Amino acid sequence: MKKLLLGNAAVAQGAYEAGVRLVSSYPGTPSTEITECMATYPAEEVFVEWAPNEKVAAEAVIGAAIAGGRAMSCCKHVGLNVMADPLFTDAYIGVGGGAVFCVADDPGMHSSQNEQDSRHYAKAAKIPMLEPSDSAECLAYTKAAFDLSERFDTPVLLRLSTRVSHSQSLVETGIRTEQPLKDYEKNVPKNVMMPAMAIGRHVFVEERTGRLAAYAEDCAFNTVERHAGGIGVIASGISYQYAKEALGDRVSYCKLGMVWPLPERLLRDFVASCETVYVIEELDPFLEEACLAMGLPVQGKRLFTPLGEYTPSMIRRVVLGEEPAPVRTPAETLPARPPVMCAGCPHRGTFYVLHKLGLVVSGDIGCYTLGAAAPLSAVDTTVCMGASVSAAHGMAKVRGREFAQKLVSVIGDSTFIHSGITGLIDIVYNKGINTVIILDNSITGMTGHQDNPTTGKTIRGEATRQVDLIGLCRSVGIDRIEVVDPFDTKRLEQVVRQETQCEEPSVIIAQRPCALLKKVRYTGHCRVSDRCRKCKVCIKLGCPAISLDAATGAVSIDPTQCNGCGLCVGVCPFGAIEKEED
Amino acid sequence: MQTNIMIVGVGGQGTLLASRILGNAVVRRGYDVKVSEVHGMSQRGGSVVTYVKYGDRIWSPVIDRGEADIVLAFELLEAYRALPWLRAGGKIIVNTQQINPMPVITGAAEYPRDIVGKLSAQADLTAVDALELARRAGSEKAVNVVLIGVMAKNTAIPYDEWLETLRDTVPARFLDVNLRAFALGYQL
Numbered sequence: 001m002k003k004l005l006l007g008n009a010a011v012a013q014g015a016y017e018a019g020v021r022l023v024s025s026y027p028g029t030p031s032t033e034i035t036e037c038m039a040t041y042p043a044e045e046v047f048v049e050w051a052p053n054e055k056v057a058a059e060a061v062i063g064a065a066i067a068g069g070r071a072m073s074c075c076k077h078v079g080l081n082v083m084a085d086p087l088f089t090d091a092y093i094g095v096g097g098g099a100v101f102c103v104a105d106d107p108g109m110h111s112s113q114n115e116q117d118s119r120h121y122a123k124a125a126k127i128p129m130l131e132p133s134d135s136a137e138c139l140a141y142t143k144a145a146f147d148l149s150e151r152f153d154t155p156v157l158l159r160l161s162t163r164v165s166h167s168q169s170l171v172e173t174g175i176r177t178e179q180p181l182k183d184y185e186k187n188v189p190k191n192v193m194m195p196a197m198a199i200g201r202h203v204f205v206e207e208r209t210g211r212l213a214a215y216a217e218d219c220a221f222n223t224v225e226r227h228a229g230g231i232g233v234i235a236s237g238i239s240y241q242y243a244k245e246a247l248g249d250r251v252s253y254c255k256l257g258m259v260w261p262l263p264e265r266l267l268r269d270f271v272a273s274c275e276t277v278y279v280i281e282e283l284d285p286f287l288e289e290a291c292l293a294m295g296l297p298v299q300g301k302r303l304f305t306p307l308g309e310y311t312p313s314m315i316r317r318v319v320l321g322e323e324p325a326p327v328r329t330p331a332e333t334l335p336a337r338p339p340v341m342c343a344g345c346p347h348r349g350t351f352y353v354l355h356k357l358g359l360v361v362s363g364d365i366g367c368y369t370l371g372a373a374a375p376l377s378a379v380d381t382t383v384c385m386g387a388s389v390s391a392a393h394g395m396a397k398v399r400g401r402e403f404a405q406k407l408v409s410v411i412g413d414s415t416f417i418h419s420g421i422t423g424l425i426d427i428v429y430n431k432g433i434n435t436v437i438i439l440d441n442s443i444t445g446m447t448g449h450q451d452n453p454t455t456g457k458t459i460r461g462e463a464t465r466q467v468d469l470i471g472l473c474r475s476v477g478i479d480r481i482e483v484v485d486p487f488d489t490k491r492l493e494q495v496v497r498q499e500t501q502c503e504e505p506s507v508i509i510a511q512r513p514c515a516l517l518k519k520v521r522y523t524g525h526c527r528v529s530d531r532c533r534k535c536k537v538c539i540k541l542g543c544p545a546i547s548l549d550a551a552t553g554a555v556s557i558d559p560t561q562c563n564g565c566g567l568c569v570g571v572c573p574f575g576a577i578e579k580e581e582d
Numbered sequence: 583m584q585t586n587i588m589i590v591g592v593g594g595q596g597t598l599l600a601s602r603i604l605g606n607a608v609v610r611r612g613y614d615v616k617v618s619e620v621h622g623m624s625q626r627g628g629s630v631v632t633y634v635k636y637g638d639r640i641w642s643p644v645i646d647r648g649e650a651d652i653v654l655a656f657e658l659l660e661a662y663r664a665l666p667w668l669r670a671g672g673k674i675i676v677n678t679q680q681i682n683p684m685p686v687i688t689g690a691a692e693y694p695r696d697i698v699g700k701l702s703a704q705a706d707l708t709a710v711d712a713l714e715l716a717r718r719a720g721s722e723k724a725v726n727v728v729l730i731g732v733m734a735k736n737t738a739i740p741y742d743e744w745l746e747t748l749r750d751t752v753p754a755r756f757l758d759v760n761l762r763a764f765a766l767g768y769q770l
Contacts, residue, residue, distance in 0.1 A: 002609075003609075004605050004606060004609050004615060004617065006619070029621055030621060032621070033621070110620070111621070134616075134643075163618060163643055163644060166618065166619045166620070166621055167616055167617060167618045167619065167643035168602075168605055168615075168616065168617040168618075168619070169614075169615065169616045169617075169640070169643070170609070170614065170615065238642075238643075241641045241642045241643070242641070242642050242644075244641040244642075245641035245642035246642075309644075311642075311644065311646050312641075312642050312646055313646045313647065324646070324647065324648060325648050325670070326648075327647050327648040327665075327666040327667070327668075328665050328666060328668065328704050328705065329665060329666050330662050330663070330665055330694070330700070331700070332694055334659060334662060334663050334694060335659070335683050335685045335686050335690075335691035335692070335693065335694075336683065336685060336691075337592065337627075337628055337629040337659070337660070337663075337683035337684070338628055338683070338684060339593065339626040339627055339628035340626060340627040340628070340684050341626065341627070342594065342626060342627060367626060370626065373684065374684065374685075374688060374690070375684075375688045446626075448621065539687065539688060539689070542684060542687070542688070543687075544627050544681070544682075544684070544687065546687065547682045547686065547687050548687060548688065548689045550689040550692060558681070558682070560679070560681075560713065560722065561681065
């Protein structure tokens with residue numbers, strides 16, 4: 001029977017059926033569930049891990065493949081930037097066992113800091129890329145990617161996008177085919193990439209690209225579907241699904257399941273057979289520019305947009321000139337509902353204090369990025385994983401001591417391990433005086449609770465050696481380390497003042513577990529008593545349970561939203577908020 | 583034949599489980615189905631939207647404006663926000679719970695008044711106090727299953743099949759509460 005599977009779960013099933021032996025990833029929406037699903041398969045069959053970052057994960061996969069086993073790493077689009085260094089050279093080395101790198105783009109930026117198009121990586125690194133459009137294809141393409149990898153001696157990229165990764169559709173699952181380890185032999189010309197050898201391998205890479213392009217012409221994933229009328233559509237991935245929904249049988253399709261290298265003859269023949277051809281692709285005009293470079297008269301971005309997600313109605317309007325039927329709309333402007341830190345979130349105490357002190361806050365990637373939103377409004381910058389620490393170092397060096405004493409970095413425990421530690425070493429080594437606050441909530445939060453090297457558990461929940469954050473910071477040369485409960489806002493404020501003022505680098509570990517962890521059991525609810533003087537200090541916490549009546553200035557706490565964490569009780573200057581047990 | 587159901591609410595309300603229950607129920611009927619979910623940052627207390635589409639052959643997993651047969655709303659403001667997605671003749675089922683978004687909490691914006699009145703003037707509306715029914719079933723967290731119960735009556739899927747789906751989808755230790763919650767919603 002067919003099963004309803006998330007695209008990500010189908011990728012995992014495909015890798016499992018293909019006999020994958022090692023999966024190493026760092027979590028990143030929308031790719032996270034692939035690796036989580038992998039950990040549901042037997043440990044004897046596949047070794048699955050969360051790596052400290054995507055580069056480490058990719059290198060583990062490269063090693064496993066050289067050693068003869070099939071291996072996979074999964075990341076979001078910006079994670080591919082982190083793994084790009086090993087990936088570009090693995091393109092030269094190739095594989096023993098098949099190596100698949102799965103990357104999930106996020107058009108519309110549901111959970112991301114940019115909207116980059118990962119297809120450019122396939123072209124730049126000179127490796128093939130497959131792109132499924134639903135869960136059944138996720139399974140089939142993943143399996144095929146391993147075969148392709150071994151057949152052409154190349155790592156293979158599998159490109160997903162949010163709507164493919166996070167949509168469930170029907171899948172026929174199969175059984176696992178065990179793949180014996182390929183023999184391991186020392187092979188210096190192939191596996192040691194220094195100039196003398198890499199020169200030879202580059203020749204191989206260019207020749208391989210030619211063979212892959214020939215393969216693409218007959219690849220079963222590149223299909224042409226003909227219908228009457230002169231309009232043709234070239235599409236891949238989720239854009240193909242949108243096009244089919246919008247245009248049905250009124251146009252012909254060239255669906256590309258392999259988006260690099262491209263089948264030039266197939267595209268030429270398709271375009272020649274149509275009167276007008278539209279390239280329908282979210283993000284960059286990747287396929288369109290390739291077609292134009294072949295001299296093919298196609299239309300695309302000039303009519304569509306490089307921004308955000310496409311919709312069937314947008315496609316219908318452009319291709320068929322059909323306007324959507326009018327819809328009913330609210331008669332008033334509705335208040336937005338941006339994401340917020342949860343009730344009981346440990347980060348709230350930290351950002352309340354940082355906002356109160358008016359510090360410049362160099363931010364990072366995680367739930368705590370939400371510290372930028374009103375009313376906490378505490379974060380000044382967010383770039384990428386780890387940049388809170390290293391960017392603050394640069395800020396302090398150009399603006400001097402006084403600025404450095406009004407500056408802090410905030411970074412989560414998992415993000416600190418990912419790439420914050422290297423920035424901290426930079427600060428120590430180059431005589432910075434920065435203060436770094438590690439928001440240690442005992443989990444990788446934003447991506448939905450993954451363990452990491454600081455939690456003491458593996459992806460399969462087994463106990464393991466836990467990175468000691470204090471010992472780690474001390475060992476790189478931080479002498480001043482304070483551990484504070486972020487809900488003890490008075491002490492945190494005093495510690496932040498003291499550490500920012502001192503003339504040497506320091507680390508503050510703000511330690512309290514994520515309120516959504518099962519082990520965290522807040523009880524009761526908070527209530528505003530008649531001692532309330534309407535000072536609105538509690539409103540500055542940005543707690544989703546505490547509301548202000550704009551007309552009367554009265555404050556109330558919604559018992560369905562409050563989890564009784566008690567942060568507001570401690571913050572109220574008049575002792576007007578009380579905790580009630582149920 | 584195609585049915586488009588849009589489930590809207592606030593991150594943390596359990597819309598994801600609701601869409602999965604619905605998805606599993608329609609798979610049993612042999613339909614093609616796609617369920618589009620929301621994970622990651624937007625889940626954190628923000629507006630969340632999931633789509634369930636089923637029929638003979640489903641292409642896009644996303645529902646366009648003007649194409650939802652049913653909007654199942656876990657919260658009043660989110661029901662109002664979803665109005666443009668409702669097709670002519672479509673139905674809104676709304677939980678009467680009000681959860682203030684941050685601009686309302688800080689006093690920067692006002693929560694719209696009388697959303698139930700405004701929506702019922704523009705659409706076929708069923709308003710239900712699902713939170714109260716969930717409490718009666720034994721857990722506030724069962725709001726999602728109460729609402730699935732209300733919606734289930736508007737589909738061609740028989741009662742017993744819904745119960746079987748719940749047994750397959752909901753963790754065993756929460757099953758009793760959820761079966762009671764479903765029945766309370768269905769019997770409305």
